[in-house]
Amino acid sequence: MATRIFSIANQKGGSGKTTLTMNLAAGLNKRGRTLVIDADPQGSASQWSGSADEQNPFPVSVISVSGNLTHEVNRFSNDYEYVVIDCPPTLETENTTKAMVAADTILIPVLPSPVDLWASIRLANTIEQIKQIKPDLRAHLIVNQLEPRSALSRAMKDALEEFDIPALTTSLRRRAIYRNVAIEGSSVYCAGKVAQPAVDEIEQIIEEVL
Numbered sequence: 001m002a003t004r005i006f007s008i009a010n011q012k013g014g015s016g017k018t019t020l021t022m023n024l025a026a027g028l029n030k031r032g033r034t035l036v037i038d039a040d041p042q043g044s045a046s047q048w049s050g051s052a053d054e055q056n057p058f059p060v061s062v063i064s065v066s067g068n069l070t071h072e073v074n075r076f077s078n079d080y081e082y083v084v085i086d087c088p089p090t091l092e093t094e095n096t097t098k099a100m101v102a103a104d105t106i107l108i109p110v111l112p113s114p115v116d117l118w119a120s121i122r123l124a125n126t127i128e129q130i131k132q133i134k135p136d137l138r139a140h141l142i143v144n145q146l147e148p149r150s151a152l153s154r155a156m157k158d159a160l161e162e163f164d165i166p167a168l169t170t171s172l173r174r175r176a177i178y179r180n181v182a183i184e185g186s187s188v189y190c191a192g193k194v195a196q197p198a199v200d201e202i203e204q205i206i207e208e209v210l
Helices: 017-029 044-050 069-077 094-102 114-118 121-133 154-162 176-184 193-209
Strands: 004-008 034-038 061-064 082-086 105-110 138-143
Touching: 004 017, 004 094, 017 034, 017 044, 017 082, 017 105, 017 176, 017 193, 034 044, 034 069, 044 061, 069 082, 069 094, 094 121, 105 193, 114 154, 138 154, 138 193, 176 193
Parallel strands: 004 082, 004 105, 034 061, 034 082, 105 138
Antiparallel strands: none
């Protein structure tokens, strides 16, 4: 089985990029050996895994990369079935483009407001350019922090329909458990019954993208 590479990208801060990266990786790790590459200069994924209790380490290996991302992906990918890259929160760095070029699938978390979606237009344009040289590249939006008792607004639905990148059917709800497991350096898969609705969301996302 060839290594599947996922890049989690959005140039807008606060979109939930690292939350998706770490929980997606934890779910993929149940299917095959998984690696997280922390390419974000802020080092959020590394800080997340570093917060884990020594007796209960984060279940997925996390490496930080600030140099040549392409070299690191090539060096490690043969040892893993899945690689998840937490991209820099900007399009101004070379590693963001390299991460997207390396990927089979790009996942873009966006907050449930048209303003936040429109902020991703430049990212969508970059992905379209990459598809010119990599036509099999898949890209999906994931609506994040959707309020549990609310549906998408009509304005957001209209904005999603106008966007060139399709949205996954599954959304991530706004749940305290996602914040809690970040503090603990864990994932929703390790948080017991209280986290089951969040686990179900991540599982549904994985089923959609695999």
